[in-house]
Amino acid sequence: MSAPLTEPELLDALARGVRVVLPNPRAARTLRRAFDDRQRATGVAAWEPAPALSWSDWTRSLWSGLVAAGLELRLLLNSAQEHILWREVITSSTTRSLTSPDSLAELARSAFHLAAAHNAVARLRSTATTSDNRTFAAWAESFTRLCAGQNCLPAAQLEDALRTHALAGSLSLDSPILLAGFSNPANPEDLTPAQSALLEALRSTNASRSANGPIEIAELTVPADPTAVRAHTIAPTPREELQLAAHWLRRFLEKHTTTTHTPRIAVLLPQPEPDRAELDSIFREILAPELEPITADLSAAPWEFVAGSPLASQPMTTAALDLLRWTRSPLPLERVSALLRSPFFGSAATRLAAARFDAHLLRRNLSLVPELTLDAVRRLSAQQARSNDSFLSPIPWLQPIADLLARPQTSTRTFADWAEHFRSILRAAGWPANSASSREPTASEFETSRAWDSTLDLLSTLDFRGRRVPFAEALQPLERLVQTARVSSPFAHAPIQIMSPSEAEGSVFDAVLLLHATDDSWPEPQHLHPLLGWPLQREFDLPGADAALDATRARTRAESLLARSTHILITGAQTNADGELRPSPLLRHLNLTPTQPSALITLPPPTSPLTEDLIPDTTPLPPLPSPTLRGGATVLKQQAACGFLAFAELRLNATSPEPTALGLDPSDRGNLVHRALEDFWKNTHSQAELRSLTAEERNRRLDHAIDFAFTKVAPAAELWSAAYIALQRERLRDLLSRWLDFELQRAPFTVLSNETKQDFDIGPLHLSLRPDRIDQVEGGLALVDYKTGASAKPANWLGDRPDDPQLPLYALRTEPHQLKGLFFARLRPGKEMGWLGLASDASALSALKPRDYADLDARIDEWRTVLTTLAHNFASGRADVSPKSYAVNCRRCGQRLLCRLDPSSLLTTDEDDPDESNENPEDADG
Numbered sequence: 001m002s003a004p005l006t007e008p009e010l011l012d013a014l015a016r017g018v019r020v021v022l023p024n025p026r027a028a029r030t031l032r033r034a035f036d037d038r039q040r041a042t043g044v045a046a047w048e049p050a051p052a053l054s055w056s057d058w059t060r061s062l063w064s065g066l067v068a069a070g071l072e073l074r075l076l077l078n079s080a081q082e083h084i085l086w087r088e089v090i091t092s093s094t095t096r097s098l099t100s101p102d103s104l105a106e107l108a109r110s111a112f113h114l115a116a117a118h119n120a121v122a123r124l125r126s127t128a129t130t131s132d133n134r135t136f137a138a139w140a141e142s143f144t145r146l147c148a149g150q151n152c153l154p155a156a157q158l159e160d161a162l163r164t165h166a167l168a169g170s171l172s173l174d175s176p177i178l179l180a181g182f183s184n185p186a187n188p189e190d191l192t193p194a195q196s197a198l199l200e201a202l203r204s205t206n207a208s209r210s211a212n213g214p215i216e217i218a219e220l221t222v223p224a225d226p227t228a229v230r231a232h233t234i235a236p237t238p239r240e241e242l243q244l245a246a247h248w249l250r251r252f253l254e255k256h257t258t259t260t261h262t263p264r265i266a267v268l269l270p271q272p273e274p275d276r277a278e279l280d281s282i283f284r285e286i287l288a289p290e291l292e293p294i295t296a297d298l299s300a301a302p303w304e305f306v307a308g309s310p311l312a313s314q315p316m317t318t319a320a321l322d323l324l325r326w327t328r329s330p331l332p333l334e335r336v337s338a339l340l341r342s343p344f345f346g347s348a349a350t351r352l353a354a355a356r357f358d359a360h361l362l363r364r365n366l367s368l369v370p371e372l373t374l375d376a377v378r379r380l381s382a383q384q385a386r387s388n389d390s391f392l393s394p395i396p397w398l399q400p401i402a403d404l405l406a407r408p409q410t411s412t413r414t415f416a417d418w419a420e421h422f423r424s425i426l427r428a429a430g431w432p433a434n435s436a437s438s439r440e441p442t443a444s445e446f447e448t449s450r451a452w453d454s455t456l457d458l459l460s461t462l463d464f465r466g467r468r469v470p471f472a473e474a475l476q477p478l479e480r481l482v483q484t485a486r487v488s489s490p491f492a493h494a495p496i497q498i499m500s501p502s503e504a505e506g507s508v509f510d511a512v513l514l515l516h517a518t519d520d521s522w523p524e525p526q527h528l529h530p531l532l533g534w535p536l537q538r539e540f541d542l543p544g545a546d547a548a549l550d551a552t553r554a555r556t557r558a559e560s561l562l563a564r565s566t567h568i569l570i571t572g573a574q575t576n577a578d579g580e581l582r583p584s585p586l587l588r589h590l591n592l593t594p595t596q597p598s599a600l601i602t603l604p605p606p607t608s609p610l611t612e613d614l615i616p617d618t619t620p621l622p623p624l625p626s627p628t629l630r631g632g633a634t635v636l637k638q639q640a641a642c643g644f645l646a647f648a649e650l651r652l653n654a655t656s657p658e659p660t661a662l663g664l665d666p667s668d669r670g671n672l673v674h675r676a677l678e679d680f681w682k683n684t685h686s687q688a689e690l691r692s693l694t695a696e697e698r699n700r701r702l703d704h705a706i707d708f709a710f711t712k713v714a715p716a717a718e719l720w721s722a723a724y725i726a727l728q729r730e731r732l733r734d735l736l737s738r739w740l741d742f743e744l745q746r747a748p749f750t751v752l753s754n755e756t757k758q759d760f761d762i763g764p765l766h767l768s769l770r771p772d773r774i775d776q777v778e779g780g781l782a783l784v785d786y787k788t789g790a791s792a793k794p795a796n797w798l799g800d801r802p803d804d805p806q807l808p809l810y811a812l813r814t815e816p817h818q819l820k821g822l823f824f825a826r827l828r829p830g831k832e833m834g835w836l837g838l839a840s841d842a843s844a845l846s847a848l849k850p851r852d853y854a855d856l857d858a859r860i861d862e863w864r865t866v867l868t869t870l871a872h873n874f875a876s877g878r879a880d881v882s883p884k885s886y887a888v889n890c891r892r893c894g895q896r897l898l899c900r901l902d903p904s905s906l907l908t909t910d911e912d913d914p915d916e917s918n919e920n921p922e923d924a925d926g
Contacts, residue, residue, distance in 0.1 A: 004221040004563070005180060007508050011035050011050075013178055019051040021058045022181045026306055026499070027506030028054045030264075033493065051175070055195070059158050062171060066162075071170050074153040074161075080458050080481060082109055082154055084465075089142045093135075102480055108139055111531040115140075116156035117192040118540040127536035136531040150465060159194035166201035173202060179217045181506025181564075193540075221563045222508050230562070231595040232517065232570040232587055241573045242279055245513055246286035247601040248569060249496060252511055253287075253302065257495075263510035266565070267498045270521040272305060279498065287496075298443075303496035304489040306503050311455065311485035314448045316432050319344045321479060323429060324422055327405055328471055330371035337362060340377075344445075346397040346430045353393040357381055378402055400428035411470055416460040418474035423456065444487070451487045458485075504561065511567035517584040518572050523554035551585075558586050568592070569600070621877025624651075628766040633806040635767065636867055639874045640801040641889045647879035648895045656894035664728060670788040672732055673827055674772065676709035677786060678755040680736070681773065686750040690743060698740070706732055739827050742834065746845050749775040749782065760813060763871030771810050772825075778843040780820040783810050792824040794838055794852070800866055801884050807837075808863035811856070819856045820844040 005013075014020055014035050022028045035050035053061065066072040077085070086105040115121050121144075125137040147154055153161055165171035179199075182191065191199070203215050235241035249265065256263045269275055283303055284291050291301060311317050319342045322335055331339070339345070340354040340362070361384055362377070378398040404424060413421065426432075432441055432449050441449065459478050501522070504512070516522065526544040528537055537545040544550065562568055570592060572583050629635055631650060638646035648654045664672070683701055684690050693701070706729055753774035760767050773784040785792075785807050796804035807822045821844030823837035838854045839845055881901050883889040890901060 004219040006221060006223060007031075007034060010178075010180055010220070011038055014050045014052060017051070018176045018178050019053065019058070021177060021179050022052065022054055022506035024503065024506055025054040025057065026503055027181055028052045028057065030507050059162060059198075062162055063158060066165060066171065071165065072161075074151050075464055076153050076158065077147070077155055077464075078458065078461055079109075079155070079484075080477065081152070081461060081464055083480075084462055084477070085143060085146055085150075085152075086112075086139075089139050089146060093139060093142060107531060108136060108143075111136060111529050112140055112143065112154070113156040114529055114542060115532060115536070116154070116160070117194050118542060119160070119193045119197070120536055120540045121157075123536055123539070124532075127533040127539070129533045129535065132531060133533040152464070159192075159198040163194075163198045163201040166198070166205045169205060171202070172205055173215070177202075177215045179215070181220045182217070182560075219560070219563065220506070220508055222566050225566050229511075229567045229569060229600075230591070231568075231593040231600070232572075232583075232590075233595045233597050233600060234572050234574050234583065235597055236574050238516070238573045238576050239278070239282075241515060241571050242275070242282050243286065244597050244601060245515055245571060246282050247603065249283075249513065250287050251601060252567070253495065256510065262495050264508075265496045265511045265513065266504050266507070266509045267303070267496055268501050268504055268512060268514040269498070270500065270516055270524050272307065272498055272500060275515075276305060276309075283496075302494050303498060304494040306489070306497050306499035308447075308451075308486040308488045310483070311448065311451045311487050312483045314444075314487060315342075316344050316445055316448045317452060317482055320426055320431055320452065321482065323401075323431070324425060324475060324478075326374045327401065327425060328475075330373045330376075332370055333362075333372060336372050336377060340395065344430075344432045346395075350396045350430075354395045356393075357384070357395055374398065375402065397429045401425060404428050412468040413474070414466075414468055415462040415474055415477075418469070418471070419456040419460045422478070447487050447489070451485055452482075455481050455485045501557065501561065504564075505557075507564065509565045511569070512561060512565040514561075514568070514570045516572060517570045517587065519582045519584050522584045523550075523557070523586060526550045555586060555589050558590060562590060621879070624764075624875055627764055627875070628768075630768070632767050632769050633809045635765065635874060636762075636805045636809065636870045637803070639870045639878075640803070640805060640884065642881065642883040642893075643873060643878045644881045644899060645883075645889070645893060645895055646874055647877065648898055650874075651877075651879075654895060654898060663724060666788070669728075669732075670786075672709045672728075673735070673788055674755075674786055675712075676705040676732060676736055677772075678705075679708040680705040681751045681754045684751075687743060687746070687748050688750075690740065702733060702736060702740075705736070735827055735829060738829075738833060739825070742825075746835070747777060747843055749777050749844075752776050752781070758813070760809070762809065762812070763868040764875040765871045767809075769810065774810075775844075777820050780818045780840075780844075781814055782821040782823060782839075782844040783807055783819070784823050784825050787824045787826050788828060790828065790832060792826055792836060794822075794824070794836055797822070797838075797863070800869075802863075802866065803884075803888075805863075805867055805870070808859075809867055811860050812864055812867065814860070816857055819860065822856075 010020055010031060011034060014031075020028075020031065022031065031052040032050045035052065036047075039047045060076065063072065063076055075081075083102070083105050086108050087101055090104055090108065091101050112121070115124060121140065124140050125134070128134040128137045143154075162171060199215055233244070235244050245267065249267070252265065253263065272279075283301075287302060288300075290296065291298060319339060322331060322339055323345070325331060326336070326339065337358050340358045341351070343351060345351070346354065361380070378395070381395045381398060432445055455478070458481055459474070462477060501514070501524075514522065528534065528544040529542070532542070534545075536542075541549055543553075570584075570587065570590075573581055575581060629650065635646065635650055638649060680701060683704070684693070690698075709732065710725070710729065751773060753771060755770055755772060756774075758769045758771065760769050771783060772786045775782040775784060792804070796802060797808050802808065807824075811819055811822060820841070821837060821839035823835050823839075823845060826832060826834055826836055835845055837845065838852055838856065838859070840856050841853060881899055883893075883901070890896075890899075893899070
């Protein structure tokens with residue numbers, strides 16, 4: 001044991017050729033960077049990389065030397081390879097159904113590593129006291145035999161294998177070794193028994209080789225600073241604790257950052273991941289408010305999470321895995337839609353084509369089966385693009401994938417071959433970006449791509465057994481590896497490093513800020529391993545077996561942390577959502593000053609309230625490009641509902657895709673009714689003709705009408721089941737058959753017009769209308785509008801802002817005294833089926849009640865005034881946000897992202913909730 005060393009002394013040792021071994025890869029990486037910075041500052045143009053390694057990298061390098069010298073032929077297993085063997089042992093040793101063999105394999109692997117680190121593998125069976133302990137002991141024996149038969153070495157037994165070589169004289173050191181940064185390396189208990197045994201063997205082997213120098217062990221420390229902050233404090237709540245931390249960090253950075261030195265700060269949390277989102281939000285607000293805008297470059301953030309983020313949580317990874325799954329099996333419709341709209345496939349131009357295909361075809365495709373294959377979507381895209389009247393383009397990246405999959409392939413391959421196949425599929429789709437893409441990957445996406453490639457490389461190492469596997473057996477371990485892989489932070493070398501206390505081992509800091517120092521969080525509770533016997537864990541002093549020993553170890557690690565930091569602040573919260581919290585018992589043993597939060601930071605003065613500047617919006621909008629509009633009566637309907645809604649959807653074309661549904665949604669069923677009645681009245685011209693039909697002829701015409709209605713369903717026939725189609729046809733037949741009986745009960749009529757397009761001028765607008773039906777009745781005309789929803793009622797025609805101005809608009813085309821009635825033909829099963837409307841007398845519809853008779857000529861004059869005003873408002877750009885009813889007009893409005901309406905105004909009670917049962921809320925006007 002040598003005297004404590006500072007970081008400059010470690011750098012001097014590296015310059016002399018001493019190999020420095022540290023507890024973890026992060027500490028080694030930080031020391032190498034510090035060495036590079038010092039070499040660069042001295043003006044050196046080139047230098048050898050610093051020989052600073054983590055313990056695991058150092059022992060693996062010793063093993064690689066034995067392999068290179070031909071002294072070892074065994075394969076040193078990585079974590080993925082060990083998992084495969086453990087999984088095989090577990091699944092082959094039991095006939096019971098295992099809910100998660102992968103989770104059990106990881107649990108067994110951790111138990112084996114723990115036992116091997118304490119040289120306790122040989123005692124597993126003799127110390128087993130429960131059924132689980134005995135089962136694991138049997139698994140461990142099978143695993144050991146399997147490794148020996150495969151000529152492999154588990155990573156857990158690496159130290160023991162190196163010790164054997166050292167004692168045999170076949171392993172020697174080629175440079176002095178300095179162990180630094182361990183909590184208390186002078187105490188053998190701080191190192192595992194396997195580590196201590198390896199060091200002792202190396203010392204005895206190299207004792208007579210003075211040229212290589214001894215193996216030294218040293219603590220890391222920082223120079224004492226009497227002005228340094230070394231305190232602990234309590235904040236009222238966890239959120240206020242995080243805010244206190246952010247303000248203290250900002251003050252520390254402002255005070256200690258110079259042109260030549262940026263302080264290294266560690267923010268330690270027992271478990272960083274649960275606080276990640278809230279901590280990131282608070283740090284943005286207090287440390288870097290310039291990063292609040294969504295367009296800000298986050299690579300300039302002064303903090304980073306050392307552990308990175310899970311690879312499986314990245315959108316790029318989700319898209320890649322879904323695409324690989326899609327090449328072999330169908331995906332749910334919503335995931336297919338997400339893939340087509342993903343920014344990680346194809347170029348900017350192809351993504352626009354894919355988004356159009358998704359919005360205008362895939363989402364409107366009448367689909368019963370909730371899954372789609374890649375080939376079905378590719379054929380649908382190509383078929384639609386070939387249509388003469390289609391504005392859609394084929395999705396280009398689907399065809400290269402289809403060509404790749406069409407090549408002759410074997411059903412089984414090696415893992416390395418499958419890894420390259422996966423890469424080929426993603427390259428064919430342009431993932432994550434290609435040369436034609438106008439969007440460069442972000443720093444986070446670049447790191448995700450690197451982590452993905454590393455994971456595929458790890459998948460390739462599963463070929464160590466020489467097996468060939470099918471696609472599913474290659475994809476399954478890839479999905480598992482993605483779950484365990486991490487994406488390195490792209491914010492390299494940020495001054496604030498957020499990590500767990502164990503990740504801080506082996507590093508020195510200008511300041512350490514330890515959060516959540518409560519008795520249930522710090523030190524982290526130690527637990528017995530469920531697969532190891534209690535006698536074994538007690539005999540070998542495993543973590544969790546002796547509370548007093550665990551407390552001593554935690555105190556040692558805390559004292560080491562204090563020795564490696566100039567400034568240190570430990571914080572906790574007084575209460576949280578579960579109740580009152582108690583400070584960590586470790587604080588009683590540390591020489592820290594209790595401090596009030598107000599003494600640590602000076603909060604910035606409260607910002608003055610913003611003054612409101614009202615700027616009148618009097619700038620006139622440009623005139624309509626043309627008075628001819630698409631949408632028919634929908635223009636006036638939306639203008640009546642909300643001027644901004646009409647402006648956004650009909651002048652800005654800011655429409656949102658309709659939600660998808662399985663099978664026929666209410667709107668689809670309403671359209672089927674319209675098409676079937678259109679065909680029926682095209683062949684049956686009057687009530688008299690309907691009355692004269694025999695039952696057989698009536699059924700024949702009805703069948704023909706239903707066939708006509710279902711013609712648009714034909715292109716999607718492969719996605720449907722025959723039983724579902726038959727059921728929908730039968731439903732439509734029953735509905736129309738009952739409705740025709742209602743047609744026979746009204747006054748005589750002749751069908752003059754049936755879904756016929758008509759042009760009409762209203763104010764400055766030129767609209768194209770398509771009335772459902774115009775009937776000739778005694779003394780005039782009757783207008784009929786089919787409705788399959790429950791909300792149709794004549795009250796929707798009234799007022800200055802009518803909810804449904806369609807029939808009133810049609811009424812304006814009639815001559816004085818010509819209109820005898822306007823009717824909703826409500827085609828709904830049961831008692832809701834019937835006629836609703838207004839009539840001048842009983843000549844048009846005798847089923848109406850007296851209250852439904854009105855002076856239609858007077859009503860037409862009112863409607864002309866109202867609808868003309870709405871037309872002028874739309875044409876002049878009247879786009880004020882003025883919904884007629886928040887509950888009805890705003891609740892499902894697709895323009896909420898553009899609208900400036902206060903969202904709190906949308907809160908409605910059940911009594912205010914609009915009727916949502918309307919099957920066909922917007923009937924097409926043409």
